[in-house]
Amino acid sequence: MTTNNFPKGFLWGGATAANQLEGAYQEGGKGLSLPDVMPGGKDRMKIIASPDFDFKIKPDYVYPNHIGIDHYHHYKEDIALFAEMGFKCYRFSIAWSRIFPNGDEETPNEEGLKFYDSLIDECLKHDIEPVITISHYELPLHLITEYGSWKNKKLIDFYERFARTVLTRYQDKVKYWMTFNEINSAAHFPIMSQGLTTSNGADDKKNIYQSWHNQFVASAKAVKIGHELNPDMKIGCMILYATTYSYDSNPKNQLATLQDNQANNFFCADVQVRGHYPAYTKSLLARQGVQLSDIDYTDGELALLAQYPVDYIGFSYYMSSVVDVTHENQETADGNMIGGVKNPFLKSSDWGWQIDPTGLRIALNQLSDRYQKPVFVVENGLGAVDKPDENHYVADDYRIDYLREHIEAISQAIDDGVDVMGYTPWGCIDLVSASTGEMSKRYGFIYVDEDDEGHGTFKRYKKKSFDWYKKVISTNGADL
Numbered sequence: 001m002t003t004n005n006f007p008k009g010f011l012w013g014g015a016t017a018a019n020q021l022e023g024a025y026q027e028g029g030k031g032l033s034l035p036d037v038m039p040g041g042k043d044r045m046k047i048i049a050s051p052d053f054d055f056k057i058k059p060d061y062v063y064p065n066h067i068g069i070d071h072y073h074h075y076k077e078d079i080a081l082f083a084e085m086g087f088k089c090y091r092f093s094i095a096w097s098r099i100f101p102n103g104d105e106e107t108p109n110e111e112g113l114k115f116y117d118s119l120i121d122e123c124l125k126h127d128i129e130p131v132i133t134i135s136h137y138e139l140p141l142h143l144i145t146e147y148g149s150w151k152n153k154k155l156i157d158f159y160e161r162f163a164r165t166v167l168t169r170y171q172d173k174v175k176y177w178m179t180f181n182e183i184n185s186a187a188h189f190p191i192m193s194q195g196l197t198t199s200n201g202a203d204d205k206k207n208i209y210q211s212w213h214n215q216f217v218a219s220a221k222a223v224k225i226g227h228e229l230n231p232d233m234k235i236g237c238m239i240l241y242a243t244t245y246s247y248d249s250n251p252k253n254q255l256a257t258l259q260d261n262q263a264n265n266f267f268c269a270d271v272q273v274r275g276h277y278p279a280y281t282k283s284l285l286a287r288q289g290v291q292l293s294d295i296d297y298t299d300g301e302l303a304l305l306a307q308y309p310v311d312y313i314g315f316s317y318y319m320s321s322v323v324d325v326t327h328e329n330q331e332t333a334d335g336n337m338i339g340g341v342k343n344p345f346l347k348s349s350d351w352g353w354q355i356d357p358t359g360l361r362i363a364l365n366q367l368s369d370r371y372q373k374p375v376f377v378v379e380n381g382l383g384a385v386d387k388p389d390e391n392h393y394v395a396d397d398y399r400i401d402y403l404r405e406h407i408e409a410i411s412q413a414i415d416d417g418v419d420v421m422g423y424t425p426w427g428c429i430d431l432v433s434a435s436t437g438e439m440s441k442r443y444g445f446i447y448v449d450e451d452d453e454g455h456g457t458f459k460r461y462k463k464k465s466f467d468w469y470k471k472v473i474s475t476n477g478a479d480l
């Protein structure tokens, strides 16, 4: 299909997160962070959700995030490859634990900042616009073990110091920022974005809402700092979005779908974009056994939320979801935190995530209609088991098909009138999976020779999708 409606300046690129690719977990003065104690393997989520999980490194587990893809030592090569594909932007995150190793220091670790100075300069050298997630699933461990993580208001100050440090340092170099990765994912897995698990209070829902409130305030402070430093900065929220369908026309399922959307897709963005808690907050909390009076908030904090909403809506989109509260024993689907009932109209990835490009067009329309602000698809992609040939070449036509269909959906949404800023497919270079901690779940245009135990040559090889995406960017989406 050819299409040529992508606006001039559309931000084509790719996305990663520090903890999933940098490795070098004890170099450059970096402190331990949450992913450093998350073991690899299919049971990763189960292990960290267990009431006995103690946030300690154990000799009998493998810790893939310690090594990542050793991007810390390969970043020049990796960015050169992104430049070769023609990336206009590169979304990455700054590891909090490199800048404030324990999270609560007064002064930043200069060596950590130097690494990002070089990374950012390397991007700029290649005319690649950096797009930075300030906090992407990577809390300094000390903030969890010592302070109980985001349910503690002290984290607002620690985050503010971290955000101020990097926003100030890069105020003239970096225009696009996001405050928290997939902030709403805590509805299902509070450990990733809030550092809360069963062993430190995730079972009590009020801790999750308190953590969100604290994060909303922290996010508003980052927006304030950023805009005061440089009014041209664009600072967005970042939510996990799964277009959510009702199983059928039964009004009970329709209502449940509406409520599911409020709880899982919209709640956080409603606060961060509109600057106030939505009218349904009380009933949403009540459905989870939480009272407004359980939450510690001040008028000053609410004023801050109102004054400093985000500039755009960044979101990840991998799949859609189906809600059914009227039938028992429905077959369920796996998913990016949220699965839902299996949708008979959709195919699934190797990991059971249901592939739905039309759902992306719907997502873009829904977010744009609701918020009337630009939207940015900052994650999308297909996790697959790639099989390289003897020359390490991966003919990943399945990935090309997935991406092509999703780019077509974006193009259609642009025709629908949606203001889409850009597209940064996830894991543009193979990296460690967030949910399984494995290398074998690959998303990249670039193959990294490394196995689930972190063994390999770490050499980079271009996949078939590399040349395909290069062509897409060079034609500004006209040739898919």
Ligand code: BGP
Residues within 6 Å of the ligand: 017, 137, 181, 182, 240, 316, 336, 379, 383, 426, 432, 433, 434, 435, 436, 441
């Ligand atoms: C999102 C996260 C990413 C990333 C992606 C793919 O939820 O923001 O960090 O990992 O999902 O998920 P996974 O790695 O589990 O396949």
